[in-house]
Amino acid sequence: MKRRVAILISGRGSNMAALIKGAAAPDFPAEISLVISNKADALGLETAKARGVKTLVIESKPFGKNRAGFETVLQTALDQHGIELICLGGFMRLFTAEFTKAWYGRMLNIHPSLLPSFPGLDPHGQALRAGVKLSGATVHFVIPETDAGPIVMQGAVPVSDHDTGATLSERILEIEHRIYPEALRLLAAGKIRIEGDVCKTAGGGPSENFLIAPVAN
Incomplete structure (x- = not known):
C-alpha cells in the first residue's frame, strides 16, 4: 500500500x-x-x-x-x-x-545549503560570503528549530568564483529536484530510522562519486 x-x-x-x-x-x-x-x-x-x-x-x-x-x-x-x-x-x-x-519523523523539508552550514534566510548569499567551494541542498526532518532536524539526504554542487546568488540558486535547484523525491522514496519505503539526532538509512552506503572544487589544471 x-x-x-x-x-x-x-x-x-x-x-x-x-x-x-x-x-x-x-x-x-x-x-x-x-x-x-x-x-x-x-x-x-x-x-x-x-x-x-x-x-x-x-x-x-x-x-x-x-x-x-x-x-x-x-x-x-x-x-x-x-x-x-x-x-x-x-x-x-x-x-x-x-x-x-x-x-516528527513524518515531515520532510528541503533547504538549499549543506546543513548545518547556512541555515535560515539567504543561504546562497551566506555561502558566497563565506567563500565555500561546495554548496548544495539538504533534505531533513522538521523539528521546532529551523533547518535543524535529522539529515536524510544531501547533494552538492561546486561554487564558482563568478557565481551570484541567482546562478548558485539555479544550480542547487537542480540538485533539490533530484534528492527530494529520493528522500521521500526512502522514508515511504521504511528504509530510514532516527537514532538520537542522526538519521540512518537501511542498506544505504556512501556514494562513489567525489566532487572536488576548484579543479586544478
Missing part, C-alpha cells in the same frame, strides 16, 4: 512538481494525495491541478499570529485525506513546536 503524502506550498512549487513527477513512477512507495497552499494565489496550485493532484487552500493570513488555530484547520484536512507523510515545498509559515512534534 502506497503511503499518502501531502505537499505544503506557498509559491510556485518547483519541488512540489519534482515530487509529483517522482511519485508517478510505478514502483514509487508513496502517492501525492494532496497539495495544500496557505496562499490562494500560489502558482503551484495550477501545476498540481494540471498533474491531476487534489488541491486545497487554507489561507493563513486570517489567522495572523495564531499559528495553533491555523494548524487545527490544517490537521483536520490532513486527517480527512488520510495523510501519513508531509513534504514542505517552499511553505512560508512557521509551525508550533506541538505540530512539529506530532509529525
Whole structure:
C-alpha cells in the first residue's frame, strides 16, 4: 500500500512538481494525495491541478499570529485525506513546536545549503560570503528549530568564483529536484530510522562519486 503524502506550498512549487513527477513512477512507495497552499494565489496550485493532484487552500493570513488555530484547520484536512507523510515545498509559515512534534519523523523539508552550514534566510548569499567551494541542498526532518532536524539526504554542487546568488540558486535547484523525491522514496519505503539526532538509512552506503572544487589544471 502506497503511503499518502501531502505537499505544503506557498509559491510556485518547483519541488512540489519534482515530487509529483517522482511519485508517478510505478514502483514509487508513496502517492501525492494532496497539495495544500496557505496562499490562494500560489502558482503551484495550477501545476498540481494540471498533474491531476487534489488541491486545497487554507489561507493563513486570517489567522495572523495564531499559528495553533491555523494548524487545527490544517490537521483536520490532513486527517480527512488520510495523510501519513508531509513534504514542505517552499511553505512560508512557521509551525508550533506541538505540530512539529506530532509529525516528527513524518515531515520532510528541503533547504538549499549543506546543513548545518547556512541555515535560515539567504543561504546562497551566506555561502558566497563565506567563500565555500561546495554548496548544495539538504533534505531533513522538521523539528521546532529551523533547518535543524535529522539529515536524510544531501547533494552538492561546486561554487564558482563568478557565481551570484541567482546562478548558485539555479544550480542547487537542480540538485533539490533530484534528492527530494529520493528522500521521500526512502522514508515511504521504511528504509530510514532516527537514532538520537542522526538519521540512518537501511542498506544505504556512501556514494562513489567525489566532487572536488576548484579543479586544478
